[in-house]
Amino acid sequence: MGFLSIDFLYPLNTSVAYSTVITARDGDILHAFLSRDDKWRLYVELPEITPTLRDAILFKEDKYFRYHVGFNPVSMLRAAGRNFVSGRRTSGASTITMQTIRLLEPRQRTYGNKAIELFRALQLELHYSKDEILQLYLNLIPYGGNIEGLKSASLLYFGKLPQLLSLAELTTLTIVPNRPSSLRLGINNSLVVQERNRWLARFRAKHLFDETTITDAMAEPLTAYRRSAPQLVPHLSHRLRAENPDVPIIHSAIHTATQATVEQLIRNYANRIKAYSIHNSAVLVVDNQTHEVVAYAGSADFGNTFDGGQVDGVRAIRSPGSALKPLLYGLSFDAGTITPKSKLSDVPTNFGGYEPDNYDRKFNGPVTAEFALANSLNIPAVALLKEIGTPVLVETLRKAGFKTVRKQAKELGLSMILGGCGVTLEEMTRLYAGFANGGVVKELRFTGRSDGSVRETGTRLLSREAAFLITNTLSQITRPDLPNNFDNSYHLPQIAWKTGTSYGRRDAWSIGYNQRYTIGVWVGNFSGIGVAELSGANTATPLLFQLFNALDYNSSRDKLRKPGGSLSMRLVCPETGDIPGEFCPSQVTDYFIMGVSRYRRCQHRKPIFTNAAGTVSYCAHCKPDSGAVRRSYPNLSPEVAAFYQSRHIPFETVPPHNPTCERIFGSTGTGPLITSLNDGSDYFINSRQLTDLELGCQAANDVQTVFWYLNDKLYKKARPDEAVFFRPKPGPLKISCADDKGRYSDLHVTIKNE
Template identity: 60%
Template sequence: MWSQTLRKYILPKLKVLSRSRWLRAILLFVVVGLGLDAAFPFHPKVPYSTQILAADGTVLHAFLSKDDKWRLQTEVAEITPLLRKTLIYKEDRFFAWHPGVNPLALGRAALRNLLTGRRTSGASTITMQVVRLLQPRKRTYGSKFVEILRAIQLELHYSKTQILQMYLNLVPYGGNIEGIKAASLLYFGKPPQLLSLAEITALAIVPNRPSSLRPDRRQGSLRVARNQWLRRFEKEKLFEKNIIEDALREPLDVKRRAAPCEIPHLALRLKSEFPDEPTIRTAIRPQKQRQVEELVKNYVNRLRSKNIHNAAVLVVNNETGAAEAYVGSADFANPYDGGQVDGIRAVRSPGSTLKPLLYATAFDKGLLTQKTVLNDVPTNFGGYEPENFDQRFNGPVTVEFALANSLNVPAVKILKDVSTPVLVEQLKKAGFQTVSKQSKDLGLSLILGGCGVTLEELTRLFAAFAREGKVRPLTFGSPTELPKKSKIKGSEIVSPGAAFLITNVLTQITRPDLPTNFDNTYHLPRIAWKTGTSYGRRDAWSVGYNKRYTVGVWVGNFSGQGVPELSGAETATPLLFSIFNSLDYNSPKGWYRAPDPVAVRQVCAASGDIPVEFCTNKIVDYHLMGVSPYRRCTHRKWVFTDVAGKVSYCPYCLPAEGYVRRSFPNLAPELISYYEFKKLPYEKEPPHNDTCERVFHDGAPMIVSPNQGSEYYLRTDEPQQLLLSCQAANNVEEVFWYVNDKLFQKSGPTEAVFMSPPPGRVKISCSDDKGRNTDIWIMVKRL
C-alpha cells in the first residue's frame, strides 16, 4: 500500500520539483550569461594592414598595419576547402560541434596536467585561440577561465566561418607576419587559394612554434615537422595516399619576399581616402597596368636626351567609368625627377585640350556647324591678341578645320560668342575643381590654357564625349565590390548630337597633330583624340577615346621646366597611340553612329550657310535638327555699278540708265585688313559714287587700337606714341582720325597711324569716306 502511494503520488511530485529546479537553474544561467554579455561586450577590433586589390582579386599593394604588422585580411572566399579541412583537423577536430569550448579535451588536459604536475596541454579550441590572439594574457588558470567565457561569448555572436576567418587572420608566422594571407604572399609569393597541401601543412604548424619553425629561417626543421604531419594525415586517412606522397616529395621553397608594392600612386591615394578600410578593391587589370607602365617607362627613357623626364597615363573603361590602369609617373622610385608626384592629379595648364567642349557647347547653342566658315586672321579682343601655335594665320577656315588644326583665333571668337561664364559653368559641371576656384579671374585666355586642370579631369571630360555627352565621376577604388557596369547614368554636359560631331572631327587623320614618326602612323588605331601644348612648352597632352576606353596622356617635367621639343602632337600622341595599339587595337565595340538629332544638308562651301543664287559650290554638312543655325548665305552681295565697273551706286543715287548689277564678296573688315597686310589679291567693290549725298550708318570702321576703356601709362622722359588702327569695309578708300573731336590725320584704311595723346580722358574717333563713324574713350596717364 505504501509503495503504491509512493509511486503514484510522491515520486511524480519530486520529479516535477526537480525538473523545475533544473529549468530555473538553466534560466538563471542564461539570464546571468546574457547580463554579463551585455555588461562586458566583446567586439574584436583588429588593426589590419591596408591591401589594394586588382579587379581579379590580386593584391597589388599592401601597407603595414598601425601596429607595424603585415596582417592582411583573408576573405571567406580565399579559405579553400583544402585549407579548411587541413587546419581544422590539426587544430580542432570538433570545431564544428562545440560551443567554443571542448569539455572532453578540457577535462583530459586538466587530468594530464595534474598527473604530471606541469602544463602539458592547454586544450584550446580554435575559438579560444582567437580570444587569446585578440586579448593576450599570461598563461594562468585564471586566464584560461576568462578565455573559456570569452570563447562562448564569441560563439554567440559569430558564425563558425567567421571565427575560422578571424583565426586565419591572426595566427603568428614569425617576425611581424600574421595571418595566412600575409604568410602565403610573403613566404610563397601566392594567395592562400593557390597553396598546395604541402604548403598549407607547413603554414598550419608554424603558429605552434613561430620562432623555432619560422619558414624563412628554419626550413630544415619546418620540413621535418611538415612531413611528420603529412604521415599522420596518411595514417588517419585524411587524404589519399598518392596525394600525401606528392606532398612529401614537394620541396619547401620558402624565402622572405617583399610586400606587393604595385600602383604606388593610386595605392597612396586610396589609403588616404579610405584610411580605416582593410581591403580596397579597384578595377585595375594587372596585365594592362604592367603593359602601360612598361610603355611609359621605355618611352620616357627615350625622351631623356631631350630633357623630358616624366609622363602620366590614365586608362578608363567607358562602360564602367573605372580606371583600369593608373600610372602617376615614369618611375615612382626616382626622387630626382619627382617620381613620387602623382601626375594624374597634378594641376597643369591644359593648352588647347578644352576646345572640344567649347565647340560642342557652341553646336548645342545653335551658333555654328562643322562647315561654318570662320576667319583665322589677326584679331584684337579688347587688348588680347591670340596667335596660333605655328604663329601663322589661315584666313577663312571651316569649324572642323579650326578644331582639327587647333587654331586659336577662331576658338577665342567662339568663346566670345558663347561667353566665358557659360564655358566655366560647363567645366564646373564636368568636375574641374581648379577652374571652379579660379572662375572669377578667368577670361578669353581660358580656352588657350589660361586655367588649371588635371589629367584626371581631362580624361573624365573626354570620356563624356565617348558616352554620348554624359559626364560622371570616375571610380578608382572602393571597400565594396566595384560594379561591372556603372549604375550611374551621368549628367548630360553636351547633347549626344554635339558629342557625335566632336567625335567626327577628332577622328580625322588629315591634321597637323598627327605624329610625323612613321612608327606611330603605320599602325594607327581608330580613335578620336585631341592634343594640347601649354604656354612655354611645359606640358604636352594627348587624350583619346574609342567606344571601349578613354586614355589620357601627359608628358613633361614635374619641375615645370619648358622644353623646345615638347608638344602634344610629337611628344604625347605617340605614347597615346602605343597604348591604344597595345590595349585595344582592333576594338570589338565598333564605332559611333549618328544619333537621331543629327542629319545632313547641303550648304555653301564658302560660308557653311544655306545656299543662295551666289553659291555654285555646295557641300554636305551635319547639323542638329531644330538647333543648328538656318542662315542664308551672304558671302557675296549684289552691287549696282556703271557699265565699266569703276563706280558703285546705292539706291539713293542710282541713275535712270547706264548701270548694271554685279556680285562682289561680302568680306568682313578684319579679313580685308588681313588681305591688305599680306598683299593678297581679292575682289574689291568699286568706290561709291562721289556725288552721292547720302550718309551711311551701317558698316562703320572698327577701331582695334587703342582699346576702348583702357588706361595707358606713358613716360614723360621718353617720346612714346599710341598706334591708331582700324578695320573698314572693302569699299572704303580713306579713313579720318580725330582726337578729342579735332582732325588728327587721314590715311588708308589699313595704314598704321601713330600719335602722342594728351594726358587725361581722351576721345578717339574714326570716320570713313562714307560718313560712318566710331568713337572710343581711353585714359592716358603720365609716369
C-alpha cells in the first residue's frame, strides 16, 4: 500500500520527444524529421521488434528480463561482491528496465540515485508490459552524436528498417550503445567487426541461433556508414507533421512507385517549360475507389528556393479559370433547364454591365450545351449562372469544401464562373473525383491504410445522371483544349478532362479522371507573374496526358456506362434542343432526365400571315379574308438577331406590319433590351470637355424601328442595330426604348460632374 501511495505521489514520466516519421502505404519511410530536441529518435513499433532482435538484445543485456520485477537481486549481489573485492566498480547489474530508467532520467552514479532508480524500475514494471519496456529501451539507446534508438541507427547507418536487418547487422547495433565513442560506425568499422564477431561466437556457444546463420553472419562484410535521413514527398510530409504534431509515425496513403513516377515526370516537364519563363507545377493523384491521395507533388523541385519550390501548390489559392464550368452545367442539368442538345446563345451579351468575352475573342452564335461546355465558351456559362443564381453555385461549392469561396461568398458575382474566385488544386481535384464518383464528393484521405472496404457517405452535389452527362461531354476529343500539335495522339488517354486558364494567364489547369484515378495538374508561377504562352490546353494538359499514360495506360471506358434509373433518350429539334414542333422536319436524339428535364415545344420558327408577295405582315386584327399566306420566320432572341446583323449574317426577317392596320399593340411582351447604358450606374462628365454617350439595344426579329426617350421625351427614331449618341447633362436620367409594336423597357442612370 505504501509503494502504491508513493507511486501515485511521484508518477513516472515516460513521455519522449520522438522524431516524426512519414511512411508510405507499404510502410517504407518517406520522410523523417528531427525531434523537438534535435535528435534522431525514431519510434520503433512492436511488430518491428523481430524474434531475432529480441533474442540477441536480451542475451547480451538481460538474460532474465522476462522473470525479474525490474531488478535482478542475484546479479546485484554478485556485482557488489566483485566490486568490494576489487575495490572499484568492475561490473554492473543493471537490467534493461533499470537502463531504461537511466535513459529517461539521467543521474549521477551514487547509491542514493541507485535507490531512486530501483524504485522507478518497479514503477515501470508496474505500469508497462515487458514488451513495452523493451520497446521503450530500444527507442532510447544511444548511438553517438544525436542518434538515439535502434530504428534511427538502422535507418541512418544501414538504410533499412529494423525488421529487414540481418543477424550481423542486428548484432552490430546491439554492441554499439555500450561503446559509442570507440565503436563508431562508418569510421571504425574494422573494430566493430571484431567486437561483432566476438558476440556472434558467444551466440554460437549458447546455441542461440543455428550454425549456418552464425557462420554467414560472421562472414558478412560491414557496409555501415552515415546516411542522410529520407526526405521524400516534402510538401505532404511537412503538412502531415504540422497537422499531427505529437504522432511519431504518420502512415500516409502515398504509393511509393506512383509518387516516384509523378515526381520524375513533373521534374522533366518543368525543365522543358522553363524556356517559356514558367517555373512551377503541382500535381495531385487520387485513387477513385478509396479516395486516397496516392501521389502529392506541391512543386516541381522543393529545393528550388529561387522559384518558390517550397510553396505547396496543392494548397495555394489560385484562380480556376474555366475549370468550374462542369459543375455549373451539372447543376443546370439537375435543375432541368438544359439537356446536352439544348441551344445556348454564344453572342455578345451585357449582363447588367458585365460583358464577358470568350477566350479566343470569337463568338459562335447558337450552340448546344455540350458544345459550349466542351469548348469552354464563356457567354453561355455566364448566362446559365445568371439563370440558376450565383448563391446556388456558391452553396454547392461550400458543400464541396471550397474554403476560400465560402469566405468570399458575399463578394462573388457572375464572374466567378470564369475564374473570379479563389480555389486550390486540392479542392478542384476533390470536386472532379466527385464527378468520377457519380456526383458524390468525399474527403480526400492523406493518411491511413485503407483496404478499400471503407465507404464514406460523402456529400451529393449532383445526380448520377448529371455526373454522367458531364463525363460524356468531357470525354470528347474533338475539342479546342486538345494540346496543339499533340504528336502522340494515338497515346491520347481515355479520360474525361477539363482545362482552365485564369485571367492574365497566371494559372493553367487541367484536371482529368477515369474509372481508377483523378489527376489534378496546375502549372504557373507562384509569384503570380503571367506568361503569354501559358494555357490550360497547351501547358497543363500535356503533363496530364503523360501522367495518365504512365499510371494507367490503355484504361477501359467503363466510366462511360449510362447509369440506370431516370436517364433516357428522346427526339429533339436540333435548332433548340426542345421537343419537335410544327416547323421541325429534322430531329436528333438527346439525353434527358425523366421528371427533371423540362418538356417544351420547339418555337425556333413562328407562323406569320403575309400578303402573297411576302412584303407585308398581318395580325389577327387586320388579316384579310382572302389572299393571306401563312409563312414561318425565325423566332430569334434579340441578342441573336443583333449578333447576326452585326456580323452581316443573312436571316429571314418578318415583313413590316400592315401600315393600314388600326390596332394598337400596347406594351404586352418584352421590350428591346438596352445594352448601353447600364441600369443604376453613375456616369461622370467633364464640363470643360463634353463628350457624347452611346445608346444601344437589341430587339426582336419582327422589329423594324425603335424609339429612344430621355426623361420621357422622344429623342430619336432609329433602326434596332443603329448606334444613337446624345450629350448628357448632370442629374438623374431615365432612358426608355420602345419598339414599333409598343413594347418598351426603361433604365435609370445618374450623370455627375467630375
